Amino acid sequence: MVLANQIAIVTGAARGIGQAISMLLAEQGATVIAADMNAEGLTAAVGEAKAKGLAGKIVPKLLNVTDGAAIDAFIDEVMKEFGKIDILVNNAGITRDGLLMNMEDEQFDLVIDVNLRSVFRLTRAVSRYMVRARYGRIVNMASVSGMMGNPGQANYAASKAGVIGFTKTVAKELGKRGITANAVAPGFIDTPMTQVLPDKLKDGIKQFVPLQRFGTPADVAAAVAFLSSPASGYITGQVLPVDGGLNM
Numbered sequence: 001m002v003l004a005n006q007i008a009i010v011t012g013a014a015r016g017i018g019q020a021i022s023m024l025l026a027e028q029g030a031t032v033i034a035a036d037m038n039a040e041g042l043t044a045a046v047g048e049a050k051a052k053g054l055a056g057k058i059v060p061k062l063l064n065v066t067d068g069a070a071i072d073a074f075i076d077e078v079m080k081e082f083g084k085i086d087i088l089v090n091n092a093g094i095t096r097d098g099l100l101m102n103m104e105d106e107q108f109d110l111v112i113d114v115n116l117r118s119v120f121r122l123t124r125a126v127s128r129y130m131v132r133a134r135y136g137r138i139v140n141m142a143s144v145s146g147m148m149g150n151p152g153q154a155n156y157a158a159s160k161a162g163v164i165g166f167t168k169t170v171a172k173e174l175g176k177r178g179i180t181a182n183a184v185a186p187g188f189i190d191t192p193m194t195q196v197l198p199d200k201l202k203d204g205i206k207q208f209v210p211l212q213r214f215g216t217p218a219d220v221a222a223a224v225a226f227l228s229s230p231a232s233g234y235i236t237g238q239v240l241p242v243d244g245g246l247n248m
């Protein structure tokens, strides 16, 4: 198995894209530390893994990625328990949409905190160990919004564009230590995050997608698994759209 004996951290792993990523990395042999603030969702994800014959491959950890001290304690704990971290998938993210003219400071700050500052803090903490191991795969969840902009998402698009600039810088700083850093930029993916959108809007969006459908969490997980594997060792600093051709 491609990820046998590897230790992976996936944030936002309780549902949606993060859960699909955790499951696929576990199926490929990794032990996945599934970090999320949703305890119920984590328990359900662990149950699903068990049902698929992956008992013990998904290790749930409660973590609020906006809590800097908790992140450092979490990484210390993972290192004590597992001795190394090969893969970091920064997937946790939120939206708080609204038009620019009405957007509150708090609405902007929260999205930056969850989607961008957490990526900085987790990557900083994990990179210290990856550098020593001279190996690492970092995959950050961006979005087509961060590449194209999207009305109503000034906060979200700014956070995801920030993730892209951050990823490229990490790739340049850590490349000489055998660590790659890439971003995946999903288009519209069918998850609880997008299920709340009105049907009319969703139908409208599909017209602009060459593949004429929303993506699935599994579509995104496949790209993340590749960028998390040794096979992607000569790819770094890239942004891989998984968007049915929306952004081309």
Ligand code: NAI
Pocket (backbone or CB within 6 Å): 011, 012, 013, 014, 015, 016, 017, 018, 035, 036, 037, 038, 041, 063, 064, 065, 066, 091, 092, 093, 094, 114, 141, 142, 143, 144, 185, 186, 187, 188, 189, 190, 191, 192, 193, 194
């Ligand atoms: P989701 O809302 O279904 O799942 C997000 C997960 O992150 C949840 O389990 C939630 O509990 C967790 N989370 C949120 N805030 C957290 C915090 N402070 N600490 C720890 N965990 C936290 O979202 P989805 O759709 O699975 O999105 C995953 C990633 O993909 C996000 O970064 C999102 O921005 C990105 N994305 C999603 C797209 C979509 O169409 N669904 C499109 C482009 C990007």
